[in-house]
Amino acid sequence: MERAKCSAETAGKVIVCRAAIAWTINAPMSIEEVEVDPPKAGEVRIKIVSSGICGSDNHILQGKLKIPLPAILGHEGAGIVESIGEGVSNVKPGDKVLTLAIPQCRKCDSCLHAKGNCCLKEDVCHPVGLMLDGTSRFTCRGRKLYNLFGTSTFTEYTVMHEISVVKIDAAAPLEKVCLFACAFPTGYGSAVNKARVTPGSTCVVFGLGGVGSSVVLGCKTAGAARIIGVDINEEKLARAKAIGVTDCLNPRNFKKPIQQVVVEMTGFGADFSFEAIGTIDTMVAALESCNLSYGVCVIIGVPPEKSQLAFEPMQILSGRILTGCFLGEYKTRDCIPILVADYMRKKINVDPLITHTLPFFRINEGFELLRSGKSIRSVLLF
C-alpha cells in the first residue's frame, strides 16, 4: 500500500496528480490537478503518504502568517521517495522519508555551530515559496504555484531539496510518524533541548494542541513534578490530563490574568513556561508565569505578521530567560530519525496526539476540526 509507483515509470517525467491549493486566504483550499516537475540536481520527488495539519498551516490560511499565493501548504509530511535528481546521495527511490521545514545543509553558519538549528538555506521567517534556484516545481491551470517552507505536503507528490528530507526506519508506520516532521520534535525538543526541564520542576504549557501536547510529553519525560496546562478549550484540558498534565487552567474561568493565577498556585512562578499558541498576549502571559529570577520561558507559537512583543525590561532584568526555537532546536536530519527510532522502540508515543485521520480530499474538514478545537492532530491519508 505504501509503495510509490515504480520510479522507472515516472522518473524524469512530469507527474499529474491531485493537490490542495490555497488560492487565497480566508477560503477553503480546492483540490485540483497539478503538474509536478521532476526533481532537479540536489532535489527529491516524494510520494506523500500522510500529512498532519499544523497550526502554522492554519495561520497562513487565516492571513496571520504571510506567504506568496497560490501555494500548496502542509509541512508535516511522511512519504516515499519516487525519484531523485542528479547528485542526490542521502536518499534513494523507495526510501521512507519525512519532510522537514528546517533543513540541515551541514555547511552554513547555523549548521556548523554546535547548537544552531536554523539552517540558512530555508528562511522560515520570510518564506519565498520557491526552490533554491528561484523556480517552482508545481503548476496548476498554467499558473505557477508556490511551496511552503520548501516542503508542501498537501499534494500526492512534492519536490524538495535533499537537505530538507530525512530517511527514517523502513518499518515506521507512515500514517503515524508524520508527526515527527513537526509537532512532536517542536514541542518535545522545546522542553528537553531548549528549556532543559529538570526533574522535580514545575512547568506551565500555554496551548494544548499538537505542539503544546508534545511539550507536555517532553516535560514528563524530563521528570517534571507538576505540569500546568492552559487552554481556552475544555475538551483540550480533559485530554491533556491523560498525557501528563497535572493541573488544568481555563483563563476564561478566572477574573484575574492567568499569569497571576499561575504565580499564586506555584508560590513564585513556574520553573519553565512554554507558549504554543501564537498570540502576543499569551506570550506575555507565559513570560510572566515563570519565576522572575530563574524562570525560563520558551516561545514556540508563531506570532501574527509584523507584531511586536512588548514587556517591561524589568521582567528579564530579574534573571528570567526568554527564548524560543524552531523544531525543538533539533539539528533536523541528525536527530529526527533517532526520535522515530525511539518511537519504534516504544520509548516515545505520539499515538494519543492523533485524534483524527481523514482521507486527503477531506482536508478542509481537518482544518475545521483544528479551528473548533475538536482535534489535537488530524492526519490526512493519501
Ligand code: CND
Ligand atoms: P493548535 O491550533 O492545534 O493548538 C493551539 C491551542 O491553543 C488550541 O488548543 C487552542 O484551543 C489554544 N488556544 C488558542 N487561543 C488561546 C488562548 N488565548 N489561551 C489559551 N489557549 C488558547 O496549533 P498547534 O499545536 O499545531 O500549533 C501551536 C503553535 O505552534 C502555532 O502558533 C504554530 O504556528 C506554532 C508552531 C511553531 C513551530 C516552531 O517550530 N516553533 C512549529 N510548528 C508550529
Ligand code: ZN
Ligand atoms: Zn508545524
Ligand code: ZN
Ligand atoms: Zn545549513
